[in-house]
Amino acid sequence: MEKPVILVIEDDENIKTQMKWALARDYEVFLAGDGEKAMELMERERPHLVILDLGLPPHPEDTSEGMRLLDRILQNEPNARVIVVTGNPDRSAALQAVSRGAHDFFTKPIDLEELKAILKRACYVCTLEAEYRELQKQLEQRALGEIIGSSPGIQEIFAIIRKVATTDVPVLITGESGTGKELTAKAIHTNSIRQTKPFVPINCGAIPENLMESELFGYEKGAFTGAHSQRKGRIELAEGGTLFLDEIADLPLSLQVKILRFLQDHRIERVGGRETIEIDCRVIAASNRDIKKLISEGLFRDDLYYRLAVVTIHMPPLRKRREDILLLTKSFLRKFSTERGRPRSLSYGAIEALTTYEWPGNVRELENRIRRALTLAEGSAITPADFGLEAVQETAQPLDVKKARKALEIKLINMAILKHNCNISKAAEDLGLSRPAVHYLIKKYNIRLEKGA
Numbered sequence: 537m538e539k540p541v542i543l544v545i546e547d548d549e550n551i552k553t554q555m556k557w558a559l560a561r562d563y564e565v566f567l568a569g570d571g572e573k574a575m576e577l578m579e580r581e582r583p584h585l586v587i588l589d590l591g592l593p594p595h596p597e598d599t600s601e602g603m604r605l606l607d608r609i610l611q612n613e614p615n616a617r618v619i620v621v622t623g624n625p626d627r628s629a630a631l632q633a634v635s636r637g638a639h640d641f642f643t644k645p646i647d648l649e650e651l652k653a654i655l656k657r658a659c660y661v662c663t664l665e666a667e668y669r670e671l672q673k674q675l676e677q678r679a680l681g682e683i684i685g686s687s688p689g690i691q692e693i694f695a696i697i698r699k700v701a702t703t704d705v706p707v708l709i710t711g712e713s714g715t716g717k718e719l720t721a722k723a724i725h726t727n728s729i730r731q732t733k734p735f736v737p738i739n740c741g742a743i744p745e746n747l748m749e750s751e752l753f754g755y756e757k758g759a760f761t762g763a764h765s766q767r768k769g770r771i772e773l774a775e776g777g778t779l780f781l782d783e784i785a786d787l788p789l790s791l792q793v794k795i796l797r798f799l800q801d802h803r804i805e806r807v808g809g810r811e812t813i814e815i816d817c818r819v820i821a822a823s824n825r826d827i828k829k830l831i832s833e834g835l836f837r838d839d840l841y842y843r844l845a846v847v848t849i850h851m852p853p854l855r856k857r858r859e860d861i862l863l864l865t866k867s868f869l870r871k872f873s874t875e876r877g878r879p880r881s882l883s884y885g886a887i888e889a890l891t892t893y894e895w896p897g898n899v900r901e902l903e904n905r906i907r908r909a910l911t912l913a914e915g916s917a918i919t920p921a922d923f924g925l926e927a928v929q930e931t932a933q934p935l936d937v938k939k940a941r942k943a944l945e946i947k948l949i950n951m952a953i954l955k956h957n958c959n960i961s962k963a964a965e966d967l968g969l970s971r972p973a974v975h976y977l978i979k980k981y982n983i984r985l986e987k988g989a
């Protein structure tokens with residue numbers, strides 16, 4: 537491991553030399569006698585630790601110069617750990633420095649053993665903080681809003697979401713049932729400047745054709761029997777925000793024309809109304825059907841398709857991103873366990889069943905099976921039977937050798953990591969591999985290391 541870098545700011549030549557001798561074995565030491573030199577070394581060497589004598593020239597008799605330098609250092613490098621030294625047994629200056637952001641202090645004359653102990657502790661804190669920052673970064677990479685995933689497939693989706701969220705273009709989201717289309721639409725909305733305005737979903741397949749038009753466009757009083765008062769439609773309710781046209785492929789042809797017109801001029805008329813209303817909303821559509829095929833069969837208008845699909849996002853099925861299965865499982869277990877107040881772990885058999893199953897219903901199916909398992913599980917560990925996944929294993933094995941090898945490698949590594957609570961050396965021993973080989977595979981398959989239950 538590389539030695540931690542330390543900068544000693546001290547005007548007394550004797551003390552400087554003494555410190556250099558005492559610390560050189562464990563640290564890479566740089567010395568500065570005044571503020572200018574200190575800032576130059578801060579920039580160049582980015583030290584983890586700084587020892588700062590508060591009594592510096594041109595006013596070695598008071599702490600004004602030292603305090604000023606402390607502020608500059610922390611402004612420049614907020615993560616640096618600064619330990620201040622005062623010649624004055626009066627601790628008020630030291631305490632003032634700590635309240636301004638110094639990590640610790642000690643008073644002259646310098647006791648080298650005490651100094652070493654303080655530095656060691658500061659170094660430890662530095663490492664913890666760096667690890668914490670790294671973890672935080674990894675967490676951010678593994679989730680966007682409510683969407684969780686570390687696979688390259690989902691990471692690509694995150695990148696597209698971030699990009700399109702800054703624009704107003706229509707987006708079409710395709711993908712099998714349960715892959716997270718609605719979640720993605722919501723993520724685009726919540727990452728856009730429209731986030732404070734409504735996100736209005738409408739399922740184009742769930743409402744009978746004769747009611748759909750008034751549901752979308754609203755109606756005026758007396759437009760039809762039963763229209764006792766004026767009512768706004770979903771499009772109008774989405775003013776300023778985002779309209780989510782779910783299952784767009786189920787929209788009848790007669791309404792496809794009307795939606796197309798709205799997309800062209802952003803205006804609507806309520807059913808039975810004469811007034812034209814201008815609407816400002818973003819439109820996102822989703823479908824799990826093959827729209828191109830529907831176009832060729834004359835069931836979907838191609839002009840509407842091209843209007844909607846300015847950007848297309850295709851959600852990969854869960855079986856194509858098996859790296860995400862255990863990550864999602866852990867997240868759902870945590871979410872539902874707290875609802876039921878019973879923490880549960882997974883048996884090895886359950887991990888095997890989850891990671892090899894084909895997941896035709898994708899994430900929604902996984903979520904449902906976990907809910908079911910938490911209700912059914914008797915012991916402290918959840919078994920494949922609790923997921924209802926015993927009988928399916930045989931057929932779930934892929935025949936393709938490459939795919940089977942990948943699935944097996946992911947499964948075995950996950951099992952070993954779980955068994956040894958992320959201790960890679962022990963996991964490698966169990967797997968009969970070298971540590972670098974295990975690290976390589978963890979990286980290759982994007983396997984998540986998470987300590988604890």
Ligand SMILES: Nc1ncnc2c1ncn2[C@@H]1O[C@H](COP(=O)(O)OP(=O)(O)OP(=O)(O)O)[C@@H](O)[C@H]1O
Binds near residue numbers: 716
């Ligand atoms: N990547 C993910 N991370 C966390 N939860 C997810 C993820 N993908 C999907 N889900 C969850 O799975 C369920 C299904 O997601 P969603 O409704 O967005 O899918 P869909 O593609 O719209 O499905 P359908 O075609 O059936 O309407 C939801 O409960 C959602 O919260």
Ligand SMILES: [Mg+2]
Binds near residue numbers: 717718782
């Ligand atoms: Mg949906």
